[in-house]
Amino acid sequence: MTLTDVPVAAPPLPQARGPLSAAVLAGLRGEGFALPPLTDADPYGDDLQLALYCCYELHYRGFAGVADEREWDPVVLTGRRELERAFLAALRRDVPAGHDVAAELDALLVEPVEPAGPSVHLQRHGDVEQFREYVAQRSLYHLKEADPQAFVIPRLSGPAKAGLVTVEHDEYGAGRAERMHEHLFARMMVALDLDPAYGRYLDATPAPALAEVTFMSLCGLHRALRGALVGQFAAVELTSSPGSRRLVEGMQRLGLSADASEFYAEHVEADAVHEQLVRRRVLAPLLAAEPALAADVVFGIRASELLAERFAGHLLESWRQGRSALRTPLHPRSAR
């Protein structure tokens, strides 16, 4: 597969999942934007998360049939603000506050003797269909990998900014388009007989996977949340290498091709470097320059852990019950 094989067309709007997402989608279709009250909405649920996800997507690749200018339509932004407030309030309520970034990092850098979670399941027991379900949901982030974090660049200054850009540069392939992580992910999708078109699996992806991406967009798009964005970035870069190794081993166990496993193999090595850079060249200078951000860095770390645990719980519970972890099943893998 070459880069030109990946379609660049904006994806279609998804199906609504309730009154909030129906209101946002109607608004984006130009049928009038009237968000109902959020009183009973589950801030982590499908309806609110899809509504928020669609508002944010206007800042990335947009949707087919939605004018690019709607990105800054005050009506959309006002509705988005309501949804964001509910999501952020839930996270602030559910995440214990702290300000000791060093202790938080130390905790992330200890590997459990008996690790658990989806990467362990996929390493030891998972089948190819479960790998495909995992990758389909993760595509909502990885086909725009590093983009939400790029929004924070102009909000930083000095050494922390230079350090963050060093890591981002690596995420974007260090000048080689074929090494961009989003491209390695697309190649993995093709190897797993998934469609690498941007946004293709939005309808199939349930709330827990959406919430991880909306959290990144929320923090990336608000300068006031720059500390939380860097915390989120750190949490991913610090924890990804061991999990990526398990996913590579799971793919090898199932006899999947190197095209399939290269994305995670790259992350074993890249994120071992990124961990060091994030701690030494991003967090250390950021907290020296803006010590008041420590509490939000901790918030970003803990909120992304909470959302990662919710996603992990959803996957493992679905698979334990022998169900699909997607909202709609994938097309079967073609015989080869």
Added chain:
Amino acid sequence: MPAEPTRVLVTGEGPLLVSGPVEIELPDGGTVVSERAVTALCTCRRTRRPPFCDTSHRRRSKPQ
């Protein structure tokens, strides 16, 4: 203009961090190239991707 010296950071807890693309000679005479802006070279000898760090130096915790 003399070339700038290569910067190497000895982390102590884990890998050596080497700046710039590097070519590494291995004990068996082979070479590997890393094009990264920064490369992490394993010093704890526990890595499964030698000569690169794969975070195997990390401390391990017993389950609570």
